[in-house]
Amino acid sequence: MPPINAVSAFFRKLKADEHFYFLPNLKLETNDNLKLYDHLRAIDEGKDVEEIQKRTSELFGDLLTRYTIAAFGHKRVYIGEKDKTKRVCRFCNNVRKPTEYESEAHAISEALGNKTVILNEECDKCNNHFSRTIEPDIIQYLSLFRTFYDVKGKGGSKKFKGDNFELKNEENVMLSFHSVEDSPKEFSMPYKVKLEAKEPLAVQNIYKSLCKYFLSVIDSNQLSNFAKTIKWINGDKEAERLPLVGEMISYHSFSKQPKLVTYLRKIEDKSIPFAVGEFHFTCKIFVFIIPFASNDKDFLDKTDFDHFWETFQYFKKSKGWAFMDYSNNVKKKFILNLSFNKNDKSDTTE
Ligand SMILES: [Zn+2]
Numbered sequence: 057m058p059p060i061n062a063v064s065a066f067f068r069k070l071k072a073d074e075h076f077y078f079l080p081n082l083k084l085e086t087n088d089n090l091k092l093y094d095h096l097r098a099i100d101e102g103k104d105v106e107e108i109q110k111r112t113s114e115l116f117g118d119l120l121t122r123y124t125i126a127a128f129g130h131k132r133v134y135i136g137e138k139d140k141t142k143r144v145c146r147f148c149n150n151v152r153k154p155t156e157y158e159s160e161a162h163a164i165s166e167a168l169g170n171k172t173v174i175l176n177e178e179c180d181k182c183n184n185h186f187s188r189t190i191e192p193d194i195i196q197y198l199s200l201f202r203t204f205y206d207v208k209g210k211g212g213s214k215k216f217k218g219d220n221f222e223l224k225n226e227e228n229v230m231l232s233f234h235s236v237e238d239s240p241k242e243f244s245m246p247y248k249v250k251l252e253a254k255e256p257l258a259v260q261n262i263y264k265s266l267c268k269y270f271l272s273v274i275d276s277n278q279l280s281n282f283a284k285t286i287k288w289i290n291g292d293k294e295a296e297r298l299p300l301v302g303e304m305i306s307y308h309s310f311s312k313q314p315k316l317v318t319y320l321r322k323i324e325d326k327s328i329p330f331a332v333g334e335f336h337f338t339c340k341i342f343v344f345i346i347p348f349a350s351n352d353k354d355f356l357d358k359t360d361f362d363h364f365w366e367t368f369q370y371f372k373k374s375k376g377w378a379f380m381d382y383s384n385n386v387k388k389k390f391i392l393n394l395s396f397n398k399n400d401k402s403d404t405t406e
Pocket of ligand 1: 147149179181
């Protein structure tokens, strides 16, 4: 039984004198979980629990009273109905015929290193559809990071092969160019290179993929709020403009296993989005509103968007966010302009 094996693994990882809670069959809200976590931290750090709690509430503000938060990727989980004969596909309601559930559907693309979050409720036809339509674009978009950090997809390490270059990671990261013209003449700082990817890419598909991941992990009783979103990711609904996507690079939460945090609004405050996702891939973080949720604003207006960002204080507190427009749905050549600089302090290249 895998759950029983997990118990012994838990005890193996515990340090001497480390405290833990044992809560048989109790499912806790994020808020209560945080309280217990704060309590354990207070004991471990020898601090006052109120002091630790104050720090937590400064970080999260009243976000916890507004959203139900759940995180995926840190442990193995199968989402949705186990019994194949009772399954209803989240993306086509079993209308893509014949409806079969033979292949294991990854809630987050396996090519991005997800081995733990499996969605039961995605039929083979939909799985195949997404892997041909939207997923190749997000995978290509993140390929530089995937190869650089050696994130293993299906079949192990992946090279990033472009029109004019090849990037591989075999003990060391190696970048080579197909022709002398493409490789920079002199090795001086900043060392600039232009990488041209093989396949054209529509940035809207990156946004669609992020939302597909979100819809794959939420509770199925929430899906009725996202009928239009599902139409959109299926390619049956056009979108001209989409909300901006917050994007940053942070090594603080670096993870080779992709992680997804879901925020679902639990109060009747329409000034903030009904659903928000936070996706981590290696050092990259994306924060995105799920568009077209029932009765939701579109958050295209700057004031509306700023108000949303204001609500998520702990994102706002970290510096370095870029707000990207992923509305364009036309396939375009994907070019990466990289600039390598010498870091004087540590005398290493970044
Ligand atoms: Zn389906």
